[in-house]
Amino acid sequence: MPTHQSLGGVSDEHLLGRMVATHPERFGAPFWAFFAEHVASRLTAQPTIVDLGCGPGLVLQDVAERYPSARLYGYDVTPAMIAHARQLVYKSATPTLAVHDVTSQPLPNGTASVQLVCMSSVLHIVDEPLPVLAEIRRVLAAEGTFLLNDWIRQPLAGYLAWRRDVMKETEVESRQRGFRLFPMHNKYTPEDWQWLLAAAGFAILEQTELRPAHRVFVACPV
Numbered sequence: 001m002p003t004h005q006s007l008g009g010v011s012d013e014h015l016l017g018r019m020v021a022t023h024p025e026r027f028g029a030p031f032w033a034f035f036a037e038h039v040a041s042r043l044t045a046q047p048t049i050v051d052l053g054c055g056p057g058l059v060l061q062d063v064a065e066r067y068p069s070a071r072l073y074g075y076d077v078t079p080a081m082i083a084h085a086r087q088l089v090y091k092s093a094t095p096t097l098a099v100h101d102v103t104s105q106p107l108p109n110g111t112a113s114v115q116l117v118c119m120s121s122v123l124h125i126v127d128e129p130l131p132v133l134a135e136i137r138r139v140l141a142a143e144g145t146f147l148l149n150d151w152i153r154q155p156l157a158g159y160l161a162w163r164r165d166v167m168k169e170t171e172v173e174s175r176q177r178g179f180r181l182f183p184m185h186n187k188y189t190p191e192d193w194q195w196l197l198a199a200a201g202f203a204i205l206e207q208t209e210l211r212p213a214h215r216v217f218v219a220c221p222v
Contacts, residue, residue, distance in 0.1 A: 042143065
């Protein structure tokens with residue numbers, strides 16, 4: 001899996017800062033309302049939850065707020081992200097956090113031991129997503145849930161405008177980074193994601209678009 005630093009020439013520190021700054025918008029009230037309606041009922045009072053590609057750990061912190069008895073695990077390929085996650089204060093027991101590349105090593109969790117795997121804006125980076133999805137399916141319990149939140153294809157003009165208007169990049173920055181990242185961020189249509197999940201042995205229970213250019217899928221193993 002590529003490191004964050006290899007994506008569009010953005011350093012790990014810059015990306016970490018951006019992820020922290022934009023977290024309230026990416027995981028705000030609409031996301032957690034969707035979670036409460038379509039995911040929460042599938043969890044027990046003490047769920048085991050994995051955030052795969054956990055970044056700076058803020059989603060795990062949000063989950064710990066809602067599930068203080070949860071057993072939490074966070075994995076990311078970037079040491080700076082895991083270092084930041086380890087500095088946070090959690091309302092649950094401190095998550096198990098590790099630098100880990102699921103494209104080259106199995107997840108440390110046992111087979112059928114996890115109730116929820118979350119993956120946000122990561123799977124599109126992976127060159128061969130089906131083996132990663134197979135590993136996610138391996139660790140999920142029979143009644144487990146896979147919550148996938150990732151990019152969907154959009155027109156080039158709209159993508160560059162999003163980088164200017166939402167990411168607050170200058171015209172020069174939006175084009176320098178935008179043209180490099182456009183093929184990666186716009187790799188999959190919603191139908192492509194649906195096909196990938198089905199090919200990996202998942203059934204889609206619900207899906208929605210809470211933000212432009214991203215779609216959220218709630219899936220379970222079949």
